[in-house]
Amino acid sequence: MSAMALFGQLLLGLINGSFYAMLSLGLAIVFGLLGIVNAAQGAFYMLGAFFAWMLGQYIGIGYWPSLVLAPIGVAIVGVIMERTIIKRVYNLDHLYGLLLTLGLFQVIQGLFVYWYGTSGQPYDNPPGLTGGHNLGFMFLPNYRAWVVVVSIVLCFGTWYAIEKTRLGAYLRAATENPTLVRAFGINVPLLVTLAFGGGVALAGIAGVLAAPIYQVNPLMGGNILVPVFAVVVIGGFGSILGAIVTGLVLGVLEGFSKVFYPEASNMVIFAIMIVVLLVKPQGLFGRER
Amino acid sequence: MALDIGGLSASDSRSGNLEWLAMAIGVVILIGAPFVVYPVFLMELLCMALFACSFNLLIGGGGLLSFGHAAFFGGGAYIAAETAKEFGFPFELALLAGVAAATFLGVIAGVIAIRRSGLIFAMVTLALAEAVYFLALRLPFTHSEDGIQAVPRGWLLGMLDLKNNMAMYYVTAAIFFLGYLLVRRVWKSPFGQVLRAIKDNERRMISLGFPVDRYKLINFVLSAALAGLAGSLKSIDLGLATLTDVDFPTSVAVLLMVLLGGMGTLMGPVVGAIITVSMDEYLAGIGVPVPVVIGIIFVFIILVFRRGIVGEFLYYTNRLYTNRTRIKSG
Numbered sequence: 027m028s029a030m031a032l033f034g035q036l037l038l039g040l041i042n043g044s045f046y047a048m049l050s051l052g053l054a055i056v057f058g059l060l061g062i063v064n065a066a067q068g069a070f071y072m073l074g075a076f077f078a079w080m081l082g083q084y085i086g087i088g089y090w091p092s093l094v095l096a097p098i099g100v101a102i103v104g105v106i107m108e109r110t111i112i113k114r115v116y117n118l119d120h121l122y123g124l125l126l127t128l129g130l131f132q133v134i135q136g137l138f139v140y141w142y143g144t145s146g147q148p149y150d151n152p153p154g155l156t157g158g159h160n161l162g163f164m165f166l167p168n169y170r171a172w173v174v175v176v177s178i179v180l181c182f183g184t185w186y187a188i189e190k191t192r193l194g195a196y197l198r199a200a201t202e203n204p205t206l207v208r209a210f211g212i213n214v215p216l217l218v219t220l221a222f223g224g225g226v227a228l229a230g231i232a233g234v235l236a237a238p239i240y241q242v243n244p245l246m247g248g249n250i251l252v253p254v255f256a257v258v259v260i261g262g263f264g265s266i267l268g269a270i271v272t273g274l275v276l277g278v279l280e281g282f283s284k285v286f287y288p289e290a291s292n293m294v295i296f297a298i299m300i301v302v303l304l305v306k307p308q309g310l311f312g313r314e315r
Numbered sequence: 316m317a318l319d320i321g322g323l324s325a326s327d328s329r330s331g332n333l334e335w336l337a338m339a340i341g342v343v344i345l346i347g348a349p350f351v352v353y354p355v356f357l358m359e360l361l362c363m364a365l366f367a368c369s370f371n372l373l374i375g376g377g378g379l380l381s382f383g384h385a386a387f388f389g390g391g392a393y394i395a396a397e398t399a400k401e402f403g404f405p406f407e408l409a410l411l412a413g414v415a416a417a418t419f420l421g422v423i424a425g426v427i428a429i430r431r432s433g434l435i436f437a438m439v440t441l442a443l444a445e446a447v448y449f450l451a452l453r454l455p456f457t458h459s460e461d462g463i464q465a466v467p468r469g470w471l472l473g474m475l476d477l478k479n480n481m482a483m484y485y486v487t488a489a490i491f492f493l494g495y496l497l498v499r500r501v502w503k504s505p506f507g508q509v510l511r512a513i514k515d516n517e518r519r520m521i522s523l524g525f526p527v528d529r530y531k532l533i534n535f536v537l538s539a540a541l542a543g544l545a546g547s548l549k550s551i552d553l554g555l556a557t558l559t560d561v562d563f564p565t566s567v568a569v570l571l572m573v574l575l576g577g578m579g580t581l582m583g584p585v586v587g588a589i590i591t592v593s594m595d596e597y598l599a600g601i602g603v604p605v606p607v608v609i610g611i612i613f614v615f616i617i618l619v620f621r622r623g624i625v626g627e628f629l630y631y632t633n634r635l636y637t638n639r640t641r642i643k644s645g
Contacts, residue, residue: 111618122617132610134610137607139606140604255438256438259435259438293446296443
């Protein structure tokens with residue numbers, strides 16, 4: 027086993043882990059506020075990648091503007107969905123939210139498979155981040171380093187915004203007791219819509235970041251959704267930090283297993299999930315509800 | 316706040332009469348259908364209907380919504396196909412082997428999954444089913460992408476040649492009907508009543524001294540076994556067990572059938588299966604993307620039609636009836 031291959035896989039694992047983290051972070055925020063597990067989160071990740079690709083393909087807008095524009099587009103789609111469809115199930119059993127968003131996921135993914143097929147569309151590395159550095163023990167492609175840095179900054183930035191700022195305090199308060207927070211004159215529905223848009227935009231950014239590493243494929247959302255769900259189960263609903271840490275660690279563990287026993291790499295997350303459920307059913311960072 | 320799950324009450328004699336009527340009509344249709352419709356299509360439909368009934372047993376009994384029921388369906392399908400083709404098992408034994416495999420999977424998945432309920436239960440079953448999918452992809456006997464093909468149907472009890480489509484159809488119909496009666500029996504039994512009580516108020520049942528987890532687990536395993544029977548039967552009927560059988564879209568399809576027909580109603584899943592399978596067949600023929608249509612139906616049901624077809628029907632006939640009796644007595 028060469029060190030190059032080991033560290034290469036670990037890096038890829040870290041990247042996957044940061045995508046898991048960003049998606050499950052979005053899930054955790056939306057769940058905390060609305061009690062809805064947004065199964066469409068995977069579709070928004072895919073939309074992020076596709077919007078970036080479409081911007082490049084049809085209008086000729088490059089990676090850097092797309093990194094901002096595509097997530098905004100994704101957030102707009104998400105907010106429209108939230109305002110027109112998803113808000114109708116807030117007062118119902120939470121399972122209806124899951125079923126509804128699963129339906130939305132099917133529609134979005136189905137449309138893109140119908141339009142673009144299941145083979146991926148290539149997306150080039152952005153100019154300025156091609157090539158890489160040889161660190162001695164491994165070859166570090168510049169783009170991958172950038173992805174790791176950006177996603178970790180974004181994850182912890184979100185954590186900071188929620189735990190340490192005034193807006194975050196409103197958000198957390200609205201999670202605990204929305205009626206009381208409204209009585210204080212804070213516009214909770216607006217807050218909810220903002221949080222939903224933010225959670226969805228995180229998935230969109232992850233999608234754009236993923237586009238040059240993996241191809242832009244309509245099925246990419248479905249493929250990442252199940253590991254993200256497992257991450258949420260393992261981390262437990264309740265802690266934003268839990269979502270970030272669990273996502274990153276599981277990604278790295280998955281990378282590890284790819285080196286030593288590739289056949290089992292898809293199973294690692296599920297095996298960990300099973301162990302966690304048996305030992306600590308509420309999840310590693312979860313609170314007893 | 317809870318899910319709209321149709322409530323069964325064994326004592327309601329009026330809806331009981333209605334049910335007997337519906338069942339009698341159902342049996343007549345079951346017997347007459349292959350003279351009108353292609354029997355192989357009907358076999359597939361009945362297997363999916365049985366699968367939907369098994370799923371419904373879980374949600375109607377315990378209020379647990381599984382997102383990974385394809386694992387048991389496909390697990391049964393693979394084992395039945397493998398034993399029938401490679402080990403030369405006769406028809407009955409292959410079915411039993413499939414059911415045994417699904418039961419085994421059900422025990423493992425059940426012990427893990429019933430530790431949580433509601434949303435987390437759904438996500439855990441989804442993840443477990445994904446694990447089974449990867450197993451099916453990796454294990455050598457499943458032939459990954461190709462699946463197990465050309466599974467022989469064999470003979471029923473060594474006497475009836477099942478290569479004949481009509482013979483195979485009636486055997487399938489009989490097994491489906493027995494499965495349906497089993498679900499009905501379970502629901503109307505004291506066991507089923509305890510399950511509904513657990514669904515309504517789990518803590519009270521615990522404090523009354525019921526071993527709640529054991530009840531849930533038994534129901535889960537029963538549902539898995541029945542799903543395995545549906546899968547086994549399907550793989551022998553169609554001579555095919557593939558990755559599709561264990562894949563997520565199959566779990567979504569069965570969810571749709573039960574939602575569309577009416578969760579927790581006895582006939583609902585059958586009605587849902589008839590509509591869904593026919594729709595799949597029709598849409599695939601005219602080139603409309605099936606997942607999009609399925610997704611739109613999902614959204615539609617959740618927003619305006621949560622009781623499902625049979626559920627809404629029962630709800631309104633019941634209301635009509637109570638109104639009328641109120642007028643009479645008042």
